[in-house]
Amino acid sequence: MRQFRRYPPVDFARYLKFIVADQHVGWVRRTRMDHLAAFPKVFAIGNDRVAMQDGLADFESRSAAMAEVLAAWREAGLVTGWRNELFPVNRGFGQPPLLCMERAGTPLFGILSYGVNINGLVGQGRDLHLWIGRRAAHKPVDPNMLDLVVGGGQPMGITVWDNLVKECWEEAGIEAEIARQAKPVSLTTLTIEAGEGLRVGLQFNYDLHLPADFMPNNMDGEVVAFQLMPVQSLIENLLNTDEFSYDIALVKIDLLIRHGYLGPDDPDYLDLVAGLRRPIAFDPL
């Protein structure tokens, strides 16, 4: 439960709804209204909502307008951590996107972003061990924190499976043949206020049992070290520290629940289960 308390509940009174094509797809901080008002051809600002102008009527025109806004904001230092990855904006996974936008801009508009995560497992039961990475100091989000063996955002134009195989190689040197043995096992969600806005995430989680002699080997410089952590150490880490990225702490609590390391005899069991997959914060209009 201490993990859930790391971020206070979101105060939605601080935000306006972000609307595209009459659909509620995000949240923008009220403090950003001046920056939005500088683009009257792109945004229509109301009392409780900011909408993309109706004249921007298709994927291409909306994506181009958003790219222009974010490029200007990047220039002005309002967007940091630019990734050169385009994320889809939609109301349901796999549905045709209303627009796409640079990943670094998604928290500014409180857009739901999708991700893939892999639990790298060795052994089972009391002897279960988990491959844990430490994030590089230069990562834009959660530098130096503990992480999964493999995890990444789910950009446009690549299937979840292809993305997973690609991330397995880049982040941990896991060959495609082994990566394809990963099994989808759960969803987790999060909605937290980050410095720059609202991070809204839906994570597809996978378990991957690795050979006992496997050693992860980072290829892209995003992970500085790996360790093989016994499950009991993982539990103590989650109980006592904030060393894991928040979203990864959720993935690990989910793993402990799915694998039977805690159950109904834990007084927090129902609250823990509920905390892993809270509803995504988009009202029907």
Added chain:
Amino acid sequence: MRQFRRYPPVDFARYLKFIVADQHVGWVRRTRMDHLAAFPKVFAIGNDRVAMQDGLADFESRSAAMAEVLAAWREAGLVTGWRNELFPVNRGFGQPPLLCMERAGTPLFGILSYGVNINGLVGQGRDLHLWIGRRAAHKPVDPNMLDLVVGGGQPMGITVWDNLVKECWEEAGIEAEIARQAKPVSLTTLTIEAGEGLRVGLQFNYDLHLPADFMPNNMDGEVVAFQLMPVQSLIENLLNTDEFSYDIALVKIDLLIRHGYLGPDDPDYLDLVAGLRRPIAFDPL
């Protein structure tokens, strides 16, 4: 998704809230108001709610009053399927109950009831097989339908583990030593209109890997037959038939999701995950 469509969404306009000690703990059909009004010392009937009278101020007096009501209704044929099992009424699992009541009465008051379920598994991956029972013809709920190897309600006065060990023996002849190897793996919830009222359930689900030569052996006459079903047959059964009890269909979809038999490449994946654990229908007052 066809499993979720077996019961239409509940029309709560047909119900009044059932309130005990200022807490919303259930739902009563409006059509039952005459039967409730016959007990003015027990129930205070308002426009949108039925409350137990404030004079019934503790567990004992409330439980005694409810027992008297249900005994009279049983006499009149309004309560069927009497079990002689007392279920707790509360607002959170493991919290001190506000009262207890005969299990057969819980749908009449739309009370949340807790249950334990065990998936009996043999093998894994494509060779996974599941022990499936067929419910006896005389069971008050879902006679003749397909069921788990072991499942039962969670009454007062027994821990989940002790109940699970007891049910394992009674329903399938599973010895305590094996039963204790079951692992808690998930929660599922359901809220459906049954003939007699509203069934609101929260199920604690367990996986139990059984030896290849294990044969279940029913002791209490509640199961007429067992079969060892290949996972592919289970999937086809859920896609094409209503042979499983609805709550058990949820447990089986949950198993297929946790074990990676379906994932994000299934267009219904997010809806399937969401359907397994819908919020319990008790508003904060």
